[in-house]
Amino acid sequence: MNRAGSYATFYVGNFFFGIPIAVGVEVTKGQEVTPVPLGPKEVAGFFNLRGQIVTAINMRTRLNMPDAPNGTDSLSIFFQDQDHLFALLVDRVGDFTEVTEQTFEETPSNLDSNARELIVGVHKLADKLLLVLDTHKIVAGIDLVQN
C-alpha cells in the first residue's frame, strides 16, 4: 500500500482514522439501516445505495468500544471490498487529508489492541496521529458465526 496520498478521515471515539481514497470512498449521512437479527454483532445492517446493497459495519462495535452516546449522528464511509459495498458507521467525518511518506510510521506497539490489528500504520500529523485503516481487515476479521 502506498503510504503517501489522500485519505478520507473520520473519528470513532478518540481515534482519528483514515482510509485511502483509492479504495473508493464516499460519505453519506443519515442512512436508515435495516438491521440483521442473528447476524454478526459488528454488522449494523443493510442499506441501499443507488440500487446496490451495502453492508454497514458499526465501527464502535468493531473496535470493542461502547456505543456512541445518544444523539451522536452516525455517518457512513463507503468502500468496496471483493465486489461488495461496505459502509463504516462512524462518529464524525473529518477532512480529506493529503499526506506524504515522511510522516508515516509503523504501528506503535502501545496502541489499543483492538485498533492495532486493523491498522497499517500511522501518519504523524502536526496536531494528531492519523491511523491508517486496512479496509479489507475490517471486513475479513469479523467472526461470521456468532450467536
Place this chain on the structure above:
Amino acid sequence: MDNNDQILDEFLLEAGEIFDQLDLDFVQLEQTPEDKKLIGNIFRAMHTLKGSSGFFAFHRLEKVAHAGESLLSKLRDGLFTLNEEMTDVLLETSDRLRAIVDGVQKKRQEPEGDDSALIQNLKFLTDGGFGITKTSVVTSAPPLETLSQPLAEKILEAGIANQEQDVLEAVKEVSIDAAVNEAESSKELAAPVKVSVELLDKLMNLVSEMVLARNRLLSFARTSGDLAFNNTVRRIDTVTLELQERMMKTRMQSISHVWSKFPRLVRDIAQDCGKKVELIQIGAETELDRTLLEGIRDPLVHIIRNSVDHGIELPSERRAKGKPELGTVKLRAFHENGMVVIEIADDGAGIDIPLVKQKAIQFGLVTAERAAKLTEREIIDFIYLPGFSTKAEITNLSGRGVGMDVVRTNIQEIGGTVDIATSGQGTRLRLSIPLTLAIMPAVFVRCKQYSYAIPQVNVIEMLRYEPREGVPGVEDFYGVPVFRLRDKLIPLVFLNYELKIDDVLPAVDQTLNIVIVQAAGIRFGLVVDEVLYMQEVVVKSVGPLLKGTPVYSGSTILGDGHVALIFDINAIAVRSGIIAKLADNQFEQDISAALGANNDSQQMLMFDLLGLERMVIPLETVDRLEMIAATRIDRRGNEAVVLYGNKIMRLISLAHFVEGASQKSLYGDETVPVIVHYHHGQPVGFIVKKVHNIVNVPTQVIMVSPPQRGIMGSVIVNDSVMSILNVQEVLNLSGLGPHQEPGLAGDHFTDNDVITMDREDK
C-alpha cells in the same frame, strides 16, 4: 428439420465458435508460446471437435483433429516447446478443419479430400521430428487474415498449392454465398446473435432496477389524483412487466435440450442389460432457467440409469409378474406452484426395501434392532448416503453407489427437492426445481418495525388466529408449541423469538398472525406481527458477512428504497429445532400420503387419557376432532350428550371403559377434547385428555395378555409402546353395540400378525 439436422446444426454452430476461438488462441500463442493454459484450451477445442465428429462419422475431421490433438497433448505435457514449424502446421490443421466443417455446412455431409500429407506432418512433429520440407506442407485455404503476417506470406508464396479441390470448392461456395446470400439461404443457419452471459446478467440487473423504480412509481400514483400521470405510470407498469418477462425468457430454455439425449441413453442401457424399455416424454417444452437446466442434466442421467438398470425387470421376470415385457420409463415435466416439477417414473420392481434394510445393516449404518423399527421412508433415505448400493456386482452402468447422493446434492444446490415414492409397481422420483433464481414472488411480513420477505414457494397459507372460548389455541406438543389447523397439528415458530428480537416467547392467548410454510419436508407456522403484502422481488446477495447466518437467503430493495431481508425457510426450520423434534412423525405422514394405501402400516391418531398416555385409535374410525366446553354438555338419562350440528352426540368418557385410566369428573368450566366417531350415521364423541398427532403404526400388533378392557393390543412406534383403543368394545360396553361393522378396529388385524406376549415381560 428433423432431430439429426438439428443436432448437426448445433454442432456446426459450436464448431464455428471453436474455430473463432482457435484463431485467437493461436495468435496469442505465438506471442506467449510457453502459456500452458492456452495450449490446454486449444487441446480441449481439438478434442471436442474430434469427439463430435466421431459422433457424426466425419472421418476426415476426426483423423485431422486426432493428429492435431496428439501433437498438442505433447506440447501441453511440456515434452516439446512450440516452435515456428509446429505453429505453422497447427494453424494449417485449424484451417483444414474449418474448411471441412464449412464443406459440411454446405452439403450436409463431409466433403471428400485427402489429408494424408497434413496428418503425416503432424505425426512427424509429434514423434519429435524436425524440418518438414516446406513444399510438403499443404496449405489449405483462407481465412488468411487470421494467420500471422509472416505465415500468411509464406502461404502466399507457396501459391496455395491445394490438392483438395473440393475443400477449395467449399470455401469458394462460402464466399459466394456470403456475397450473394440467397438461393441456398434456407440451408444457411439463421445465426442467432450471440450475447455474452455477462451482458445478459447486466441487462437483467437493469431490469431489476427498473422493476424497483416502477414499484416506487406505483406507490406515488396511488396517492396522486393526476389522471395523466396515473395513465403514464400504468403504461410504464405494463411495459416493465413485459420487459421483465421477456428478459426472463432470454434465460429460459426448454427442457428438451437436456431430454433429447435420453432416448439414446435408455436404448443403450436397455440393450446392455437385455431389457426392453420404452421412454415416454411428456412436457419437453417446459422451460426453465438455463443455469438450472445445466444443474439437472447429470442427476437426470443418474436417475434414468437407475430406473433402467435397477428398476425395470428382465422381460422374463416381467412376464412372470403379469407385466408387459416392454418396460416404460416416463419423464414428465410441468409447472406447479411456481416450480418446475420433473417426474421420472418407471414401472419396474420398485425399491427393494428389505434389501436396502439388509444392506444398511451390512454396511453398519444401523443395527438390526433399530432397522426393524424404521419406517419405509427412513429406510429409503439410506439410498441417499454416499457409497450406498444394493447391486451385488458393479456393472459398468451402475452399482458403484455414486448415484442418489449426487442426485440429491445437485438438486439441493439449485434449491430443489427430491422425493421418492416406490412400490412393487414401480418407482417415481419427483424433482421440484425453482423456475429461476433471480426474481421471485414473496410474501412480506412485519416483525417489529421491519419487513421481511418469505419466498412464496414456501408459503402454503396465511391465517389469523383469534383466541375464542372453546377453541383450542396454541398447545404444547413435546416442547413444541403447536397450533391446530383443520385437525392437523402445525408446529409454530415465533419469529420475533427465533430471531432474538424478543427474549421471551409471547403469550399465546392473543391474536396471532400465522404464515403456514413448508420446508425441509415439514409444514410449520411462522408467527409474525403482521402479514403485509405479496410482491415480486429481485433477489440480491447479502454479501460475505452473513455467510454464518443462514436464516437469510438474500435481500431485496423495497419500493421505498429500504432493504428487506429474505428468509431461508429451510434454515429457519432447522434453527428452530422443530425438525429434530417432529421429523419422525411428520415424515411418516408424508410418505404414507405419497404412497396411498400401505399394507405394512396404518395411520392412527395418538391421544392421552388421564393416567394412560399414548393411546392410539385407528384413523379411519375418527371423523373429526372437537373441543367441547363442559358447559355445553347436557345429560339425557344416564348419558352425557351435546348438540352437535343438528344432531345429538352421545359423549363417552373413555376413561370409564379403558382399564388403567383414571376417571375424572367431566363437569368443570373447562373444555375437553373429543374424538368424534360416526356409529351408524350417529356421532359418538370419545372424551379424552389430550389429542396428539397422527402416527404410522405397524400392523403387527402385540396382544396384551391377559386382555385389558378397552385395549386391543399394543404397537411399538419410535421406541415407545402405544395401546390401541378397542373401539368396538368401548361401543359395546357403553351400550351402543354389538354391531358387526366393517371398518372398525379389530378387523384389520389377522391372526397371523399377532404375537402373543405377556404383559409382565414388557
